[in-house]
Amino acid sequence: MTPAQPSSVLLFSGKRKSGKDYVTDLLQKRLSSETCCILRLSAPLKRQYAQDHHLDYEELLGAGQYKESYRSDMIHWGEMKRQEDSGFFCRLAVKNAVQPIWIISDCRRLSDVRWFQEEFPDQCICVRVEASEETRSQRGWSFTSGIDDAESECGLDDGVKFDLIIRNDEDDDVLEKQMQGLLSLVTNRMKLN
Numbered sequence: 001m002t003p004a005q006p007s008s009v010l011l012f013s014g015k016r017k018s019g020k021d022y023v024t025d026l027l028q029k030r031l032s033s034e035t036c037c038i039l040r041l042s043a044p045l046k047r048q049y050a051q052d053h054h055l056d057y058e059e060l061l062g063a064g065q066y067k068e069s070y071r072s073d074m075i076h077w078g079e080m081k082r083q084e085d086s087g088f089f090c091r092l093a094v095k096n097a098v099q100p101i102w103i104i105s106d107c108r109r110l111s112d113v114r115w116f117q118e119e120f121p122d123q124c125i126c127v128r129v130e131a132s133e134e135t136r137s138q139r140g141w142s143f144t145s146g147i148d149d150a151e152s153e154c155g156l157d158d159g160v161k162f163d164l165i166i167r168n169d170e171d172d173d174v175l176e177k178q179m180q181g182l183l184s185l186v187t188n189r190m191k192l193n
C-alpha cells in the first residue's frame, strides 16, 4: 500500500531528448520542492544497475553519453524485472513521496501508466513532451536501432489519451505559455483537495 495520497500525479512521457527532464525540472521550480516532487521510474533501476555493475549512478542519471552507453543493457534488465512484477519500479519510485504533487518524469510503458491509473484513478494527468527530430538531434539524439524502435521509446505511442501535449522545441515563449496552462491545472486541483 502506498503511504501518501497525492492531489495530482503527472505522468510525463516523451522520446529521447524531447526534454522530459528539462520541462519537469522547470515545472518543479515553479511549484517548489515542498509542494512537488520529481519521481523517476529509472532512478531505482539505475541505482541497482550501478551497484551491480560498479558504475557511477549520478552519471547514469545525467544527460550525457555515459548513460547512453549502458541504455540497451539497462532496458533489458529493467524489462526482465517488469516481467516478474510490472509495478516493481513504480512502487520503489513513490515509496518516500510526501508532497501533494508528484511528477513521474519518465513513463515509458503502458504498464507504468496503468499502475498509476489503478493506484490513483482520480489524480493522474498524462503529459506528452514532444520535440522535432531536428531539435532532438541538436540535443545529441541520433536514431539507434533496438532502442528508438523498441518498447522503451515506443511503448506509449499508442494506448494512452494524453491530457496535455507540450511542444518543447526551442521557442521559450511557446513553452512558457504551455507551462502556465499546466500550472493552473495542478494548482487548482490542489486547492480542491
Ligand SMILES: Nc1ncnc2c1ncn2[C@@H]1O[C@H](COP(=O)(O)OP(=O)(O)OP(=O)(O)O)[C@@H](O)[C@H]1O
Pocket (backbone or CB within 6 Å): 014, 015, 016, 017, 018, 019, 020, 021, 022, 023, 063, 139, 168, 169, 170, 175
Ligand atoms: N527548451 C529547452 N531549451 C534549452 N535546452 C533544452 C530544452 N529542452 C531540453 N533541453 C536540453 O536538451 C537536453 C535533453 O533534454 P532532457 O534531458 O530533458 O531530455 P529527456 O527527454 O529527458 O531525454 P532522455 O530520455 O534521454 O533522458 C538537455 O541537455 C537539456 O538541458
Ligand SMILES: C[C@@](O)(CCOP(=O)(O)O)CC(=O)O
Pocket (backbone or CB within 6 Å): 016, 041, 042, 045, 060, 061, 062, 067, 071, 074, 075, 078, 106, 108, 152, 153
Ligand atoms: C533503462 C531506462 O530506464 C533508461 C532511462 O534513462 P533516461 O530516462 O533517458 O534518463 C529506460 C527504460 O526503462 O526503458
